[in-house]
Amino acid sequence: MAITIQKAAVLGSGVMGAGIAAHLANVGIPTLLLDMVPRELSEAEKAKGITEDSPQFRNRLTIQAKERMLKQKPAPLAVKENLDLISVGNFTDDLSKLNDVDWIIEVVVERLDVKRQIFEQVEQFRKKGSIISSNTSGISIHAMAADRSDDFKEHFLGTHFFNPPRYLKLLEIIPTKDTSPEIVSFMKEFGENILGKGVVVAKDTPNFIANRIGTYGLMVTVQEMMKQGYSVGEIDSVTGPLIGRPKSATFRTLDVVGLDTFLHVARNVYDQVEGKEKEVFDVPPFLNEMVEKGWMGSKSGQGFYLKQKSKQGAEILELDPSTLEYKPRQKLKTATTEQAKQLKTTEQKVKALLYSKDRAGEMLWSIVKPVLIYSAEKAYEIADDIVAIDNAMKWGFGWEHGPFEIWDAIGVKESVKRMTDEGETVPSWIHEFVESGNNSFYQTEQGEVSFYHNGDYRRVKENKKTIHLSLLKNKGNLITKNNGASLIDMGDGVACLEFTSPNNAMGPDIIMMLHKALEEVERNYEGLVIGNQGKNFCVGANLMLILMEAQDDNFYELDMMVRQFQNTMGMVRYSKKPVVTANFGMSLGGGVEVSLPAAEMQMSSETYMGLVEVGVGLIPGGGGNKELLLRQVERLPKGAKLDLQGVVNQVFETIAMAKVSTSAQEAEKLGFLRPQDGISVNSDHLLYDAKQRVLSLAKQGYQPPKRKKIPVVGEAGYATLSLGAETMRFGGYVSEHDLKIAKKLAFVLSGGRVPEGTLVDEQYLLDLEREAFLSLAGEPKSQARMQYMLTKGKPLRN
Numbered sequence: 050m051a052i053t054i055q056k057a058a059v060l061g062s063g064v065m066g067a068g069i070a071a072h073l074a075n076v077g078i079p080t081l082l083l084d085m086v087p088r089e090l091s092e093a094e095k096a097k098g099i100t101e102d103s104p105q106f107r108n109r110l111t112i113q114a115k116e117r118m119l120k121q122k123p124a125p126l127a128v129k130e131n132l133d134l135i136s137v138g139n140f141t142d143d144l145s146k147l148n149d150v151d152w153i154i155e156v157v158v159e160r161l162d163v164k165r166q167i168f169e170q171v172e173q174f175r176k177k178g179s180i181i182s183s184n185t186s187g188i189s190i191h192a193m194a195a196d197r198s199d200d201f202k203e204h205f206l207g208t209h210f211f212n213p214p215r216y217l218k219l220l221e222i223i224p225t226k227d228t229s230p231e232i233v234s235f236m237k238e239f240g241e242n243i244l245g246k247g248v249v250v251a252k253d254t255p256n257f258i259a260n261r262i263g264t265y266g267l268m269v270t271v272q273e274m275m276k277q278g279y280s281v282g283e284i285d286s287v288t289g290p291l292i293g294r295p296k297s298a299t300f301r302t303l304d305v306v307g308l309d310t311f312l313h314v315a316r317n318v319y320d321q322v323e324g325k326e327k328e329v330f331d332v333p334p335f336l337n338e339m340v341e342k343g344w345m346g347s348k349s350g351q352g353f354y355l356k357q358k359s360k361q362g363a364e365i366l367e368l369d370p371s372t373l374e375y376k377p378r379q380k381l382k383t384a385t386t387e388q389a390k391q392l393k394t395t396e397q398k399v400k401a402l403l404y405s406k407d408r409a410g411e412m413l414w415s416i417v418k419p420v421l422i423y424s425a426e427k428a429y430e431i432a433d434d435i436v437a438i439d440n441a442m443k444w445g446f447g448w449e450h451g452p453f454e455i456w457d458a459i460g461v462k463e464s465v466k467r468m469t470d471e472g473e474t475v476p477s478w479i480h481e482f483v484e485s486g487n488n489s490f491y492q493t494e495q496g497e498v499s500f501y502h503n504g505d506y507r508r509v510k511e512n513k514k515t516i517h518l519s520l521l522k523n524k525g526n527l528i529t530k531n532n533g534a535s536l537i538d539m540g541d542g543v544a545c546l547e548f549t550s551p552n553n554a555m556g557p558d559i560i561m562m563l564h565k566a567l568e569e570v571e572r573n574y575e576g577l578v579i580g581n582q583g584k585n586f587c588v589g590a591n592l593m594l595i596l597m598e599a600q601d602d603n604f605y606e607l608d609m610m611v612r613q614f615q616n617t618m619g620m621v622r623y624s625k626k627p628v629v630t631a632n633f634g635m636s637l638g639g640g641v642e643v644s645l646p647a648a649e650m651q652m653s654s655e656t657y658m659g660l661v662e663v664g665v666g667l668i669p670g671g672g673g674n675k676e677l678l679l680r681q682v683e684r685l686p687k688g689a690k691l692d693l694q695g696v697v698n699q700v701f702e703t704i705a706m707a708k709v710s711t712s713a714q715e716a717e718k719l720g721f722l723r724p725q726d727g728i729s730v731n732s733d734h735l736l737y738d739a740k741q742r743v744l745s746l747a748k749q750g751y752q753p754p755k756r757k758k759i760p761v762v763g764e765a766g767y768a769t770l771s772l773g774a775e776t777m778r779f780g781g782y783v784s785e786h787d788l789k790i791a792k793k794l795a796f797v798l799s800g801g802r803v804p805e806g807t808l809v810d811e812q813y814l815l816d817l818e819r820e821a822f823l824s825l826a827g828e829p830k831s832q833a834r835m836q837y838m839l840t841k842g843k844p845l846r847n
Contacts, residue, residue: 052235054151054180054243058083060140060167062114065184065212066156071118071125072214074134075654075714076243076730081146084110086139111137125215127654127712140170147174154208156184159313164193172201180232182208187256187317191225202227206236209257211445212306216655219445220246221257241512245654245730247444249437255321256314258431258438259445262452264314266420268329270299273415274370275333281353281367283381287409288416291386292402293395293449300353300367302446304346308339329419335370342373354378383407395449396458403459417455418468424452425476435490436500436509453490453500462488496524514734518547518582528569533558536566542575542747543740553583555639555671556591557610560617563643567617570626576743576751577624579643580631580736586656587640590614592665596835599826607826611819614642614671619811622646623753627746631739632656633732637709641721642669645676648746648753650726651739652713658721659709664844666786666831668794670822674704675814678798679759681720693806694769697762697798701770704798705791758808761800770795786830786847793821 058081059070066082073080086107090099099105105112115132118125126132138146147153153171157163164183171181177200183193190207197205207223220240224233233250240248251257256264274284281300289298297304303311312332319330339345339352346352355366355375366375385405389398403414424438432438439451450458462483468475482490482501490501491509498520499506518537521527526538533550546566550556563579570577580586598607621628621643630644633653641660644650652658660673668674681696702708703719710716713728722728727742729735762769774791777783783791797817800809825831830847837845 052178052180052231054078054239056150057081057152057154058147058150059154059156060084060171061156061158062111063156065210065214066154067114067118068125068212068214069154069156069184069210070114070135071131072210072244074131075127075215075712076245077134078243079134079136081136081138081143081150082111082114083138083140083143084114086141107139107142108137111139123213123216124711125213127215127714128718131714140167144170144174147171147179148176150176150179152180152182154182154184159185159188161188161192164188165196168193168197168201172197175201179204180236181205182236184208184210186260186314190223190253194225194227199227203229204232206232207251207253207257208236208240209251211259217445218245218247219259219441220244220248221251221259221441221445222248223251223253223257225253238512241731242514242734243730245732247440247733249441249444250433251437251441252431252433254431255318259441260314261318261427261431262420262424262438262442263446264311264318265329265423266416267299267303267311268315268332269419270416271333271336272329273412277412277415279381279412280379281370282378284412286380286382287386287402287413291389292399292413292417295447304352304354306346307348308336308345308352312336312340326423333370335373338373339368344368351375381409381412383409385410399450399455400459403464418464418473421452421456421464422468422473422475425479434500434502434507457489457491460488461490493520493523496520496526512731512734514731514737516736516740518545518736521545529562529565531558531562534562534566536562536569539578539736539740541740541744543578543743544570544574544576545578545580545736545740547581548583548587549581550591553581553585553587553640554589554591555587555614555643556594557613560613564617564620567620567624567628570628571624574626575747576627576629576648578629578631578736578739578743579647580739582736585635585640586630586632587637587643588635589638589640589661590671592835593839595667595826596832596839599832599835604823604827608819608823611670611822614639615815615819618642618646618672618676623756624648625753627743627751629739629742629746631735632658632713633735637661638669638673639671642671642673642676645673645680645721648751649742650722651735651742652716652722652726652728653732653735654713654728654730655732656713656716657709657711658713658716658719659707660704661707661709663705663707663787663790663794664834665838666790666828666834667825668790668797668818668821669704670819672815672818674700674794674797674818675759675811677703677720678814680723682759684720684723691760693760694762694766697766698770698773701795701798705774705794756811758810759800759814761803761805761807761809761814762798763800763803763805763807765805767795767799767801770799784846786828789828790825790831793825797821 056079057073059066060083062082062084070080070082087109094106155167157167194202194205206228209221211217211219222236237248240246285298285300289296315330315332343349344351353368365378367378369376385407386409389401392398402410428435435453439453442448442451465475465483492499492506498509500509521537528536528538533556535547535549537545539545548559627648629649629651630647631651632644633656636656636658638661660669662669678700681700708719710719716722729738771792774788778788801817833847834845
């Protein structure tokens with residue numbers, strides 16, 4: 050019988066249990082959330098007349114967990130409606146319901162005896178063939194199932210999610226010697242395709258892969274700080290994006306994770322290893338003192354950093370570990386750090402920094418070197434290959450490159466010589482690797498990536514839905530390119546337009562290439578995907594260019610630029626071949642305007658979409674107003690009475706308030722995503738899914754939409770929208786300039802000075818939109834907003 054997971058149960062409703070339940074609900078899996086029955090009634094429950102037999106009391110922990118889901122930040126739910134997929138219960142009354150679920154996930158306290166007791170009870174009620182897993186972060190998976198039946202053991206494994214489960218990509222799967230290979234294979238595929246995770250198979254060793262390497266690196270950094278006298282702020286200033294790590298760097302990461310959680314993970318390894326390795330995981334006394342004081346990090350309001358108000362505003366202070374007092378934050382700035390910032394790639398930056406002899410270089414070498422050696426020492430003890438280790442660190446800790454990829458970037462031969470010259474013991478297999486003439490753990494030839502394994506190179510195996518545009522270009526699939534975009538052959542008759550401009554901002558280069566792409570596709574391809582694999586899909590138009598043209602009074606040039614943008618978006622809408630956008634991350638402003646006219650959108654589940662131009666003193670100018678209005682009108686059921694004013698009000702509110710979705714599901718609620726559009730839970734599969742949409746549309750004999758007139762609310766509707774904006778101004782909610790922008794937007798969406806119900810064509814609305822955009826671009830206060838956004842990275846209210 051085929052393995053399926055249609056229902057799940059999560060045992061334990063703490064932070065992780067609730068987070069996993071929320072993630073399952075986000076992907077549409079009905080989930081039962083169970084926890085203990087509380088020991089006694091609270092005073093509040095007694096006052097309400099609740100008794101010990103009441104479900105409100107017996108299910109209190111899981112009910113409270115669901116309530117927290119609606120308040121937590123970052124939100125564990127993609128939309129609040131997903132909460133309805135989570136039902137609640139308790140271990141005493143509801144274990145019999147496990148007979149109806151396909152996957153049971155244990156997420157109770159990290160104690161082996163408690164977990165074994167839970168699994169003994171689970172075995173009495175689970176149906177034969179259901180999958181059981183533990184979310185433990187380090188307790189032996191084998192030991193948990195020691196006394197269970199053969200069927201239980203065959204279907205049991207570790208499934209270690211990283212917190213928060215919705216956002217962190219890594220899922221470590223830890224089979225035992227008894228786990229059925231079929232279950233391991235199924236869970237890997239299920240984790241990737243349904244849960245949207247990056248899955249690595251780990252061995253049953255302390256803390257598995259990511260926490261083993263990551264915690265080691267953090268402990269080394271703490272000890273190096275104490276030894277060499279660096280400050281918390283100095284270390285964080287060079288161990289973040291500069292070397293391809295998250296903005297939270299080292300100590301801000303520990304604050305976010307929680308110092309108590311971090312120390313628990315460190316002690317778990319400390320208790321199970323010996324010698325030099327044990328010394329590294331020995332927690333320095335000041336960390337224990339911090340925990341005793343309750344300085345756990347973000348959740349307690351202070352940790353390595355403390356935010357406090359001063360006369361100058363909010364100030365962030367850093368902890369001095371030697372005194373446990375807070376002081377002004379410091380940054381480490383050297384000639385090499387400044388030079389590294391000018392380099393293009395992270396690999397170049399890391400190499401320059403690690404080989405420099407200044408204070409920053411010496412510090413980084415002293416904390417990266419031991420992590421590389423440790424990764425090599427533990428490679429085959431904790432994983433099957435180096436790919437699993439690199440992926441675990443990228444997906445679990447947000448590193449841009451894993452340890453062996455870093456080693457490739459700095460040169461294995463050169464760095465190993467330096468390590469040995471410094472008296473380090475480098476694992477023998479690394480010496481053999483170098484002596485065999487190798488200097489790179491990974492090789493790329495004709496779009497295929499191979500990795501070093503036991504004296505040979507093996508092809509990296511990935512999910513068939515994973516597409517790498519860089520590898521397609523390496524394979525010779527580049528059709529044409531300019532400074533802002535590339536056109537790539539994806540195979541099977543589908544082309545991909547990849548944005549490559551800084552921040553993927555829409556500018557003349559992209560518009561020109563999009564124009565070329567549409568012509569090329571109409572001649573030679575089945576359809577076009579607009580997508581890329583940058584940090585974000587598109588953060589909007591090239592604001593610097595707009596501001597410069599406006600400040601120089603080049604309104605003729607600006608008008609031509611906006612017309613070209615609008616015309617090209619019209620080409621997207623009426624292309625004879627299907628165009629599908631592959632949206633992810635930030636899809637803002639111009640990024641939305643290039644997407645709305647497409648035949649369909651395929652959106653990553655984590656997409657933050659919005660027309661945000663009002664934040665820089667403008668309104669959408671590339672057709673965004675018209676397209677969003679059209680979408681809302683088209684969503685109305687056929688034959689239904691058209692409440693046109695209601696539709697316009699909704700579109701006005703979305704644009705005027707610069708509403709941005711916090712997920713793809715929310716983008717649908719805001720009207721950006723239609724029912725026929727798609728959502729990819731795994732961002733790595735986004736381009737594949739978009740390509741399949743193109744092929745499906747082509748196979749169905751795709752026809753572009755017919756041009757049609759659009760009903761507008763006219764002057765009466767404009768008066769209604771203006772009155773609402775005026776009311777906001779009188780209430781002090783918006784500034785005078787906000788009101789001016791709102792009225793321009795209202796004029797465009799209402800269709801100008803025409804009677805209510807007038808049918809207008811698209812070009813009429815586009816002309817109104819362009820005129821309003823240009824007039825606002827000429828406003829000094831709008832230019833001040835653009836300038837502020839470019840320099841400060843946040844909106845100005847003036």
